[in-house]
Amino acid sequence: MLTNNRKMLEKARKQGYAIPAFNTQGGNYDIIWSICKTAEEMQSPVILAHYISTGAYSGHDWFVQVAKWCANKVSVPVSIHLDHGDSFDTCMKMLKLGFTSIMIDGSALPVEENAALTKKVIEVCKNFDVPVEAEIGELIRLDEKGEALENKNIANPDQVKQFLNLCQPDSLAIGIGNAHGYYKGEPDIKLNVLEKVIQFTDIPLVLHGCTGMAENTIKEAIKLGIAKINFGTEIRYKYVEYYNEGIQTLDHQGHSWKISQYACNKMGDVIRNIIELAGSAGKA
Numbered sequence: 001m002l003t004n005n006r007k008m009l010e011k012a013r014k015q016g017y018a019i020p021a022f023n024t025q026g027g028n029y030d031i032i033w034s035i036c037k038t039a040e041e042m043q044s045p046v047i048l049a050h051y052i053s054t055g056a057y058s059g060h061d062w063f064v065q066v067a068k069w070c071a072n073k074v075s076v077p078v079s080i081h082l083d084h085g086d087s088f089d090t091c092m093k094m095l096k097l098g099f100t101s102i103m104i105d106g107s108a109l110p111v112e113e114n115a116a117l118t119k120k121v122i123e124v125c126k127n128f129d130v131p132v133e134a135e136i137g138e139l140i141r142l143d144e145k146g147e148a149l150e151n152k153n154i155a156n157p158d159q160v161k162q163f164l165n166l167c168q169p170d171s172l173a174i175g176i177g178n179a180h181g182y183y184k185g186e187p188d189i190k191l192n193v194l195e196k197v198i199q200f201t202d203i204p205l206v207l208h209g210c211t212g213m214a215e216n217t218i219k220e221a222i223k224l225g226i227a228k229i230n231f232g233t234e235i236r237y238k239y240v241e242y243y244n245e246g247i248q249t250l251d252h253q254g255h256s257w258k259i260s261q262y263a264c265n266k267m268g269d270v271i272r273n274i275i276e277l278a279g280s281a282g283k284a
Contacts (some may be wrong), residue, residue: 002071004100005079005228006170007132008045008283009204013227017279018207021047021081022271023232026054027063030260031239032070034267038054040074042272044280047101049083049230054089076284082132082229091121095130098204103133107175111136111159115166122169133206133228136163137175153177157196164201171228173202178209181233189217194224204228215277222279229278234270242266 003102005019009264012019024031032048039046048067064080071078081101085091091102104121106114118134125132153175160174174197176190194205204227210218211233216227246252246262275281 001077002068002100003073003077003079004131005045005047006130007078007080007129008077008079009171009227012280013202013204013225014224015283017283018227018229019045019047019227020271020274020278021049021083021230022235023051023054023083023230024063024067024272024281025236025239026050026056026058027034027066028058028239029066029070030243030264031235031267032199034064035271036070036074036076036078038268038275039076039078039284041268042275042281043076043284044275045079045149045284046275046280046283047079047081049229049232050094050099051083051232051284058108059099060094068098082243084135085121085233086153088117092124095125095128099130101131101133103135103173104137106254107135107137107153111163112166115163118169119167119208131170133171133173134163134167134169135206135208136160137173143145144200144279153179154190155193155197155199157193160197161200164203169203171206172184172195173206173208176207178207178213179210180209185214187213189213189221191217191220191224192219194226198225205229218277229274231274232259234274235267238270239263239267269270 050063067080079100082094106117114135122132155174176193177188203239205225206228207226208230210229242263246259252258
């Protein structure tokens with residue numbers, strides 16, 4: 001059931017669980033359908049997330065159409081979300097294509113400029129009842145070895161308060177030592193930042209870069225107001241692993257759909273574990 005995620009994130013924040021958001025590799029049917037059918041099985045709301053870079057191959061409109069088709073085949077709430085929208089124009093293009101959730105990422109900007117950009121996106125999206133996620137504290141980027149390319153993402157709670165006084169997004173991602181990619185060793189996640197932020201806001205908070213993060217850390221973060229947990233790296237690597245496994249082990253006779261079906265079914269275990277971690281099973 002295609003929906004936006006405003007109410008389900010608010011409910012998750014109030015009741016102490018999170019909605020899992022999965023990167024879908026630009027509209028990959030095997031991944032999207034695995035997410036939707038597993039969500040139906042577990043009666044969990046889910047978010048199908050999309051990066052601009054991964055849509056460059058298949059087309060952003062392709063992602064929207066596949067995501068809508070799959071979402072409307074199940075009874076649980078499914079939203080389609082632009083992850084890390086890099087400009088006002090990008091967000092507007094995705095809004096027109098039919099995304100039901102938009103993220104504007106101005107985290108590399110000074111707080112005032114980030115808030116002004118976010119506010120501009122919010123003003124348009126509210127006319128279409130589309131919620132907006134913002135970010136403060138730029139996410140660390142990791143190289144192929146898991147080494148930090150930069151480390152400036154620990155959000156200052158005072159700046160978070162300043163940001164929220166300037167604009168009112170529907171959800172907020174806060175940099176607390178998290179990163180995109182595989183971590184090298186145990187990441188140093190600053191839960192104390194969340195402890196300070198929840199003292200002055202009840203906005204649903206978002207945790208990016210959950211692949212490789214300790215499950216106990218994620219669960220503690222959820223207790224502290226994280227209402228959305230993002231998984232991308234694990235999804236794409238597991239899909240490629242299972243697809244290759246299908247090629248090597250199946251008597252597929254060149255039928256690519258048999259390999260796809262194998263990978264789709266195997267992905268269900270990954271999705272199931274993330275839903276359990278989020279605590280969203282039975283919350284649809």
